[in-house]
Amino acid sequence: GESVGLHLPTLSVQEGDNSIINCAYSNSASDYFIWYKQESGKGPQFIIDIRSNMDKRQGQRVTVLLNKTVKHLSLQIAATQPGDSAVYFCAEIVPGYSTLTFGKGTMLLVSP
Amino acid sequence: DTGVSQNPRHKITKRGQNVTFRCDPISEHNRLYWYRQTLGQGPEFLTYFQNEAQLEKSRLLSDRFSAERPKGSFSTLEIQRTEQGDSAMYLCASSNSQGIEEKLFFGSGTQLSVL
Numbered sequence: 001g002e003s004v005g006l007h008l009p010t011l012s013v014q015e016g017d018n019s020i021i022n023c024a025y026s027n028s029a030s031d032y033f034i035w036y037k038q039e040s041g042k043g044p045q046f047i048i049d050i051r052s053n054m055d056k057r058q059g060q061r062v063t064v065l066l067n068k069t070v071k072h073l074s075l076q077i078a079a080t081q082p083g084d085s086a087v088y089f090c091a092e093i094v095p096g097y098s099t100l101t102f103g104k105g106t107m108l109l110v111s112p
Numbered sequence: 113d114t115g116v117s118q119n120p121r122h123k124i125t126k127r128g129q130n131v132t133f134r135c136d137p138i139s140e141h142n143r144l145y146w147y148r149q150t151l152g153q154g155p156e157f158l159t160y161f162q163n164e165a166q167l168e169k170s171r172l173l174s175d176r177f178s179a180e181r182p183k184g185s186f187s188t189l190e191i192q193r194t195e196q197g198d199s200a201m202y203l204c205a206s207s208n209s210q211g212i213e214e215k216l217f218f219g220s221g222t223q224l225s226v227l
Contacts, residue, residue, distance in 0.1 A: 008152055034215065043116070043203050043218030044155065089154050093214055099145070099168065100216060102154030 137206030
């Protein structure tokens with residue numbers, strides 16, 4: 001299930017389940033989005049990106065969906081594994097700026 | 113390892129002291145970024161360089177903070193007269209700018225604790 005922790009929303013799933021992590025981005029003009037995975041004690045690791053002229057992009061076990069109408073981004077992880085346990089951040093780029101703006105993050109906990 | 117390298121991994125200092133962090137980006141990357149991250153939050157942009165030129169600074173970067181990238185390769189971030197509120201993870205990232213597709217690759221960060 002999903003719950004709001006002290007600092008981060010948390011999604012708890014069983015190994016093998018599919019996971020969906022959601023993100024509401026801030027700027028309707030944003031035209032490029034990235035999902036990052038951050039494990040404890042490490043820097044964010046690039047997972048997958050999508051441009052605003054697309055609404056879906058697939059990678060290995062991951063799919064990103066973009067709904068510009070409601071400024072919503074989601075990351076779907078198929079057959080979730082314990083190694084997927086981490087904090088997941090979405091990030092956006094606004095045209096005219098060269099810097100990523102990160103959302104607050106969601107913690108994914110995968111139980112064996 | 114050809115990823116982004118940051119040193120030191122951890123730094124403990126007393127309030128009022130100066131600290132300096134180093135970042136070595138991926139060698140062919142022309143852009144280098146500094147971000148700050150506090151517990152439970154996403155990284156917050158501080159500043160970035162394209163080659164040796166510092167192109168943008170965040171309002172978070174007070175006058176106690178200075179960053180350099182003298183030869184367009186490694187970068188240093190210095191914090192003078194540290195305050196307890198400076199305690200955070202300082203992340204460096206680099207990218208090989210491809211128009212709007214800024215795929216940033218991050219280092220493991222320097223964890224600063226100001227006592």
